[in-house]
Amino acid sequence: xxxxxxxxxxxxxxxxxxxxxxxxxxxxxxxxxxxxxxxxxxxxxxxxxxxxxxxxxxxxxxxxxxxxxxxxxxxxxxxxxxxxxxxxxxxxxxxxxxxxxxxxxxxxxxxxxxxxxxxxxxxxxxxxxxxxxxxxxxxxxxxxxxxxxxxxxxxxxxxxxxxxxxxxxxxxxxxxxxxxxxxxxxxxxxxxxxxxxxxxxxxxxxxxxxxxxxxxxxxxxxxxxxxxxxxxxxxxxxxxxxxxxxxxxxxxxxxxxxxxxxxxxxxxxxxxxxxxxxxxxxxxxxxxxxxxxxxxxxxxxxxxxxxxxxxxxxxxxxxxxxxxxxxxxxxxxxxxxxxxxxxxxxxxxxxxxxxxxxxxxxxxxxxxxxxxxxxxxxxxxxxxxxxxxxxxxxxxxxxxxxxxxxxxxxxxxxxxxxxxxxxxx
Amino acid sequence: xxxxxxxxxxxxxxxxxxxxxxxxxxxxxxxxxxxxxxxxxxxxxxxxxxxxxxxxxxxxxxxxxxxxxxxxxxxxxxxxxxxxxxxxxxxxxxxxxxxxxxxxxxxxxxxxxxxxxxxxxxxxxxxxxxxxxxxxxxxxxxxxxxxxxxxxxxxxxxxxxxxxxxxxxxxxxxxxxxxxxxxxxxxxxxxxxxxxxxxxxxxxxxxxxxxxxxxxxxxxxxxxxxxxxxxxxxxxxxxxxxxxxxxxxxxxxxxxxxxxxxxxxxxxxxxxxxxxxxxxxxxxxxxxxxxxxxxxxxxx
Numbered sequence: 001x002x003x004x005x006x007x008x009x010x011x012x013x014x015x016x017x018x019x020x021x022x023x024x025x026x027x028x029x030x031x032x033x034x035x036x037x038x039x040x041x042x043x044x045x046x047x048x049x050x051x052x053x054x055x056x057x058x059x060x061x062x063x064x065x066x067x068x069x070x071x072x073x074x075x076x077x078x079x080x081x082x083x084x085x086x087x088x089x090x091x092x093x094x095x096x097x098x099x100x101x102x103x104x105x106x107x108x109x110x111x112x113x114x115x116x117x118x119x120x121x122x123x124x125x126x127x128x129x130x131x132x133x134x135x136x137x138x139x140x141x142x143x144x145x146x147x148x149x150x151x152x153x154x155x156x157x158x159x160x161x162x163x164x165x166x167x168x169x170x171x172x173x174x175x176x177x178x179x180x181x182x183x184x185x186x187x188x189x190x191x192x193x194x195x196x197x198x199x200x201x202x203x204x205x206x207x208x209x210x211x212x213x214x215x216x217x218x219x220x221x222x223x224x225x226x227x228x229x230x231x232x233x234x235x236x237x238x239x240x241x242x243x244x245x246x247x248x249x250x251x252x253x254x255x256x257x258x259x260x261x262x263x264x265x266x267x268x269x270x271x272x273x274x275x276x277x278x279x280x281x282x283x284x285x286x287x288x289x290x291x292x293x294x295x296x297x298x299x300x301x302x303x304x305x306x307x308x309x310x311x312x313x314x315x316x317x318x319x320x321x322x323x324x325x326x327x328x329x330x331x332x333x334x335x336x337x338x339x340x341x342x343x344x345x346x347x348x349x350x351x352x353x354x355x356x357x358x359x360x361x362x363x364x365x366x367x368x369x370x371x372x373x374x375x376x377x378x379x380x381x382x383x384x385x386x387x388x389x390x391x392x393x394x395x396x397x398x399x400x401x402x403x404x405x406x407x408x409x410x411x412x413x414x415x416x417x418x419x420x421x422x423x424x425x
Numbered sequence: 426x427x428x429x430x431x432x433x434x435x436x437x438x439x440x441x442x443x444x445x446x447x448x449x450x451x452x453x454x455x456x457x458x459x460x461x462x463x464x465x466x467x468x469x470x471x472x473x474x475x476x477x478x479x480x481x482x483x484x485x486x487x488x489x490x491x492x493x494x495x496x497x498x499x500x501x502x503x504x505x506x507x508x509x510x511x512x513x514x515x516x517x518x519x520x521x522x523x524x525x526x527x528x529x530x531x532x533x534x535x536x537x538x539x540x541x542x543x544x545x546x547x548x549x550x551x552x553x554x555x556x557x558x559x560x561x562x563x564x565x566x567x568x569x570x571x572x573x574x575x576x577x578x579x580x581x582x583x584x585x586x587x588x589x590x591x592x593x594x595x596x597x598x599x600x601x602x603x604x605x606x607x608x609x610x611x612x613x614x615x616x617x618x619x620x621x622x623x624x625x626x627x628x629x630x631x632x633x634x635x636x637x638x639x640x641x642x643x644x645x646x647x648x649x650x651x652x653x654x655x656x657x658x659x660x661x662x663x664x665x666x667x668x669x670x671x672x673x674x675x676x677x678x679x680x681x682x683x684x685x686x687x688x689x690x691x692x693x694x695x696x697x698x699x700x701x702x703x704x705x706x707x708x709x710x711x712x713x714x715x716x717x718x719x720x721x722x723x724x725x
Binding site: 070073074077078080081100101103104105106181187188189243244245246247248250257262388389391392393396399400402403404405406 | 471472473474475493554557558559560561579581582584587666667668670671672673674684685687688689690691692
């Protein structure tokens with residue numbers, strides 16, 4: 001064989017397998033989220049978006065790691081420590097969660113102009129801005145509401161949802177007499193009780209800025225309004241409004257008690273809009289689930305249409321990702337597809353504008369009406385606008401308060417000490 | 426003589442070669458991580474991003490301002506006492522009975538007793554959380570069915586019962602191991618020793634307290650040391666059942682340092698807790714081993 005022929009053959013042999021390998025090589029986007037159920041509601045919507053994205057981008061593979069809410073947050077922190085964050089991952093816009101990742105340079109700033117015209121609600125994108133840069137795309141509009149099971153209310157002879165905390169407390173013995181748990185929430189993780197504490201402080205004072213001012217040390221957590229809010233929460237717990245094992249019930253346990261028709265009410269955010277379409281629960285439950293506004297307090301200055309609302313959940317991009325262009329393409333695709341799909345499947349209340357449809361579930365209609373009725377809105381300051389350490393401190397103090405181990409006065413003192421520490425850091 | 430001068434040199438190489446893998450594993454798996462832990466315990470690192478050296482601030486705060494640390498340590502001591510003075514005697518007694526019944530029945534019962542130890546900790550935790558559930562749990566349903574309504578409480582969230590309920594889960598899960606050790610130990614006791622004691626007029630109680638238990642002192646010591654160490658690093662069952670609640674009443678060191686490091690993003694503080702946990706573990710192990718030396722033993 002001539003040397004030239006040999007050379008051509010050798011090059012051909014080297015190139016042909018290489019090109020075949022290239023054709024077979026897939027680019028993988030590693031993703032993470034808090035939606036372990038991939039066949040229902042929100043998780044199913046994400047799966048559909050992923051499938052459409054892969055179909056539109058041959059050669060792209062998406063590998064997703066999913067865990068329930070709180071374990072997922074811990075996992076992200078561990079991955080950040082190990083410098084192994086997923087390329088694109090769901091997170092939360094809060095100062096206590098996203099800001100440490102921004103400060104550490106773990107998340108990539110996004111080009112805001114790519115998202116400005118995608119119908120985001122006022123304030124949604126702004127929630128994800130740190131230092132003038134956009135770090136995440138918001139996914140849901142979050143309202144603090146109480147879901148209820150109309151059939152269980154009817155079984156207990158209750159004809160309408162409570163409008164005041166006193167009315168809510170009065171329902172507890174009537175429901176219990178029928179063997180029904182009055183209301184459930186995730187007490188083990190404590191954050192829903194912290195959100196409720198902020199909500200009660202607003203209902204009592206009529207001033208939504210108080211927690212943020214207390215964090216900025218322009219007010220004290222020991223001020224009477226916070227003590228009263230803590231007292232009101234303790235009054236609800238002592239009156240048996242919540243499940244007996246509140247402090248060891250996690251998110252899934254509380255949700256299941258409500259979905260399985262054992263509990264009449266579920267204190268949670270609007271991201272549970274999918275309850276009305278979740279096929280893991282019975283037809284009867286889905287037909288009867290609805291929501292109502294968080295009640296007002298007797299003598300409080302807050303109004304029923306002062307709406308606790310924020311844009312928590314988001315999607316962010318790892319600064320260490322090796323597929324940034326593709327990640328950005330995915331985020332744009334997600335931002336365009338999510339609102340329509342999520343609303344069509346009644347899986348979530350998107351952070352983008354959606355129109356009511358005749359086929360919407362009752363709970364979806366109610367949540368839209370609650371938004372339309374809102375005269376003022378505010379977010380979850382105590383829990384989300386401080387440092388991770390303050391978040392942990394308030395959750396631990398709340399566990400003590402809700403377990404009856406510390407008094408409302410001691411609880412607010414602990415918050416004040418924690419806020420002092422947080423302000424010094 | 427050449428052979429005598431070269432021998433030790435060769436031996437040293439051989440010894441070094443044989444010891445090196447073990448030493449390397451020890452250094453990289455224990456000494457280096459512990460070194461990192463000590464280093465980060467002197468910082469305010471959140472687990473990511475910048476950090477600064479804060480000296481011994483974390484240790485000072487833990488020891489002087491952190492009641493949860495002391496509560497966690499107290500709970501560890503309570504667990505150690507319960508395992509030593511309740512779980513171990515019961516396991517020993519059951520093992521003694523099993524060593525005197527028919528081999529077939531003994532085998533079946535040993536298997537049954539060991540099942541909890543073979544189960545996944547997640548399954549054990551979920552099983553007992555469901556059993557203790559005040560709304561749908563079988564325990565309260567049974568209590569109500571037999572008219573003991575007043576005893577039907579929220580076992581895991583009631584401040585008066587939570588710690589004992591959690592300790593029950595841990596003891597239930599670990600019982601099989603203690604039983605296994607004691608049964609294996611009892612099987613090594615020479616029959617003639619027992620028979621000699623009987624011939625000398627010893628009652629069964631005297632046979633056990635004067636002959637068998639002293640003979641098994643090394644086994645008992647081993648089980649107690651294992652109990653102390655496993656109590657110190659108890660984490661999964663607490664995390665999966667109460668998460669340390671209600672309040673921080675069922676908090677244990679293992680869960681607390683994890684929560685500080687990865688929930689509160691206080692990695693430096695969490696590392697200081699882990700260093701203290703190692704110090705306390707080593708101190709406790711030494712104290713227990715020294716205390717056990719005072720016990721009468723039969724060294725053959």
